[in-house]
Amino acid sequence: MNITDKIYVAGGNGMVGSAIVRALQNKGYTHILAPSSKELNLIDQQAVNNFFAAAKPDYVFLAAAKVGGIHANNTYPAQFIYNNLMIESNIIEAARQHNVKKLLFLGSSCIYPKMAPQPIKEEYLLTGPLEATNEAYAVAKIAGIELCKFYRREYGCNFISAMPTNLYGINDNFDLQNSHVLPALIRKFHEAKLQQLKEVVMWGTGTPKREFLYVDDLADACVYLMLHYNGEQHVNVGAGEDLSIGELAELVKKITGFEGKIVNDTSKPDGTPRKLLDVSKLHSLGWKHSTPLEEGIRKVYEWYRQGTRDERLRDERLRD
Numbered sequence: 001m002n003i004t005d006k007i008y009v010a011g012g013n014g015m016v017g018s019a020i021v022r023a024l025q026n027k028g029y030t031h032i033l034a035p036s037s038k039e040l041n042l043i044d045q046q047a048v049n050n051f052f053a054a055a056k057p058d059y060v061f062l063a064a065a066k067v068g069g070i071h072a073n074n075t076y077p078a079q080f081i082y083n084n085l086m087i088e089s090n091i092i093e094a095a096r097q098h099n100v101k102k103l104l105f106l107g108s109s110c111i112y113p114k115m116a117p118q119p120i121k122e123e124y125l126l127t128g129p130l131e132a133t134n135e136a137y138a139v140a141k142i143a144g145i146e147l148c149k150f151y152r153r154e155y156g157c158n159f160i161s162a163m164p165t166n167l168y169g170i171n172d173n174f175d176l177q178n179s180h181v182l183p184a185l186i187r188k189f190h191e192a193k194l195q196q197l198k199e200v201v202m203w204g205t206g207t208p209k210r211e212f213l214y215v216d217d218l219a220d221a222c223v224y225l226m227l228h229y230n231g232e233q234h235v236n237v238g239a240g241e242d243l244s245i246g247e248l249a250e251l252v253k254k255i256t257g258f259e260g261k262i263v264n265d266t267s268k269p270d271g272t273p274r275k276l277l278d279v280s281k282l283h284s285l286g287w288k289h290s291t292p293l294e295e296g297i298r299k300v301y302e303w304y305r306q307g308t309r310d311e312r313l314r315d316e317r318l319r320d
Contacts, residue, residue, distance in 0.1 A: 007024060010063055020063055081140050085143055106164065107162070108141050152232055170215070190256050199262070200263070239293070
């Protein structure tokens with residue numbers, strides 16, 4: 001990518017997309033396109049084609065997706081599979097039609113079988129049943145990988161795929177009904193501290209193990225892969241280390257300063273027992289993550305606290 005090339009970041013206002021925009025800006029790229037969902041409906045094929053015809057992007061980061069945690073995936077499976085299939089199909093086909101030089105598709109580690117050997121290698125894709133709670137989302141993401149693969153084979157498109165582990169960061173979703181585990185814990189512990197509660201209830205047993213990557217590290221990896229990788233096989237992007245949900249809760253409790261106890265609601269689902277990515281392929285390409293988990297969570301918590309403080313001040317001004 002040249003500094004002046006047109007770069008379209010689909011989903012550029014979400015957590016992942018906005019981090020990619022920041023990474024590109026920090027590296028000096030000057031022509032970044034990131035229309036919001038209100039400006040461009042990615043489920044509308046004609047609207048996507050019109051955008052590509054007018055904007056003529058040279059490179060595309062496909063970070064747009066309908067995302068959520070276990071509850072959201074379980075409750076809205078039809079929405080998750082339909083929206084994500086439409087978004088990726090429309091953008092990938094438009095990129096082919098309008099001669100995009102290179103496209104990077106972002107998937108998710110939930111594409112792998114529920115009981116995949118650990119750590120999970122790229123070749124474990126499609127070797128066993130998926131985790132039922134997010135099957136619809138996973139199937140859509142697998143379809144995106146396959147789209148990129150077959151567009152390469154049939155049309156010669158330089159379309160690549162990256163599969164990130166569990167992500168967290170600035171601009172995350174903190175809605176307790178639809179968020180992932182880490183932002184949900186941050187909000188729960190923060191509000192419990194403010195309300196001086198004696199306990200925080202956590203879903204599941206706390207025993208499943210998860211890997212977490214700071215979203216700005218992912219963005220850096222995406223730009224790195226766009227510059228240095230041209231292979232057909234998707235690439236895992238992660239930290240290469242994990243911890244139990246119980247250990248994560250204790251860490252968030254420490255960072256937020258909550259002094260009560262943690263109670264496990266074992267009637268709620270745990271999800272996949274363990275999900276650690278094998279990132280040896282990415283390391284061999286010359287990239288490794290740089291943000292330790294505790295440091296990253298502290299950054300996100302400070303950002304979240306500032307946002308809730310700003311909301312409170314705004315509400316006080318409105319009441320006055």
